[in-house]
Amino acid sequence: MEKMEVALVSCERYPLIKVGGLADVVGALHAKLKKYCVPRLFLPGFSAVLKKYRHQPYGQFDVEFSSKRKEKGVLLKLADTQFPETYLICNEGYFARDEVYGPGGKDYPDNPERFSFFSMAALECCARFFQDTELFHCHDWQTALLPLYLKTHYAGRISASTVFTIHNLGYQGIFSAEKFGILGLGQEYFRMDQLEFYGKVNVMKAGIIHSSVLNTVSPTYAREILTPEYGCGLDGLLATRKDDLSGIINGIDYTVWNPAFDGLIAKKYRLLPGKRLNKRALQKKAGLPERDDIPLFGFVGRLVQQKGVDLIVEAVRQSEFQFQMVVLGTGDTEYEGKMKELAAKMPYCVSVMIGYDEAYAHQIYAGSDFFLMPSRYEPCGLGQLIAMKYGTIPVVRKTGGLADTVEPFDSEYKDGCGFVFEDPDPGQLASCIQRAIGLYADSNAMCMAFNRVRKCNFSWSSSVGEYWALYEKARKKK
Secondary structure, rough: OOEEEHHHHHHOEOOEEEOOHHHHHHHHHHHHHHHEEEEEEEEEEOHHHHHHHEEEEEEEEEEEOOOOEEEEEEEEEOOOOOOOEEEEEEOHHOOOOOOOHHHOOOOOHHHEEEEEEEHHHHHHHHHHOOOEEEEEEEHHHHHHHHHHHHHOOOOOOOOOOOEOOOOOOOOEEOHHHHHHHOOOOOHHHHOOOOOOOOOEEEHHHHHHHHEEEEEEOHHHHHOOOOOOOOOOOOOHHOOOOOOEEEEEEOOEOOOOOOOOOOOOOOOOOOOOHHHHHHHHHHHHHHOOOOOOOOOOEEOOEEOOHHHHHHHHHHHHHHHOOOOOOEEEEEEEHHHHHHHHHHHHHHHOOOEEEEEEHHHHHHHOOOOEEEEOOOOOOOOOOHHHHHHHHHHOEEEEEEEEOOOOOOOOOOOOOOOEEEEEEEEOOHHHHHHHHHHHHHHHHHHHHHHHHHHHHHHOOOOOHHHHHHHHHHHHHHHHOO
């Protein structure tokens, strides 16, 4: 029996182009799916990818949204054998830019044009070049129009099912009503039960309404987004599709994130003495005193309210911890400023780098004793999963994927794999940090905790099987 042909459609794929965790998920899923199907990945032809990776022409195509909007594109195929069946949808006007979504954390004003083109172009390329495509797996709002275009512009040309994955419901692709006209859709789709959202256009609604099945990236988050607290205004709509909504925990690619093989860290390791060498190297690079007698906390992520950055700042301000902290991230100007201010006031225990550096991220995971993720909400989270593989103990809030993956320590630290608090409150976070400092003071307990978290397994072997079962479910609902 021939394998199903699947088109993965995403704006990110590690290591080709990465803005956040989406890239890691898509990269690993694309690689692992070959056991089950023929997975073709379609990415925008961003300048950074074209400059760095070898590619070859595959074909030219036209897409027609309406009589008023017609676009041309070029399809390239990556020639690097490391990325089999990877295709770049190119349009110089849309994708020849320095940033993926926009500069300085702000969206490009023509993002509706850019990503409606990308969604339509993926369908056109399959209609022209890969007619046996049976399923499209779309990721986040940038590809959410594809299931709708499949039913409208490509009805009769492509017979396929769709899976829509919500990686973060907080980013929905909401634009002014004036942008609706460029989407090439009839006015009947600008209604409350379609793409209209408080007088604006909500692109993510197209994926939620029109996909065969949909999922998000942890079971707890799948339940949370059905509530007003976490539903971001779409909980009512999601409730109408709750039977088609599932949660699948993201896996980790342990060929990339593994201290035993990681060439980006100071010293590869399997045991605690090797980790301590990485801690010294991290302290030196971060400009902190090289000390073994106090714990080092790490943070890698976006500096935004969602990630609980304000909770970290307030917890540190209100307490007198004997600790060190290394922060790597970029985000809202307000939270970048608060972190830099904290580092300026506490230069001997807090180090902050604004931006993103892949090697430095690996070094923080390897060199930290504890990893901070006090998120207000967290669809899945990869940081805590990576940290545990490096023997770095997570300190997290009980929400979303953090609740699904971090089992709280018991009172004697004989069970569990991290510190967990309930409410988004700096006092509760401070209590967890203080407990972590207490654990660090007990070398035997710390060694046992290191060994336990290192053994936690979040590989893709289970998750990819769940995605395959989801594909089979979608195919039956075509």
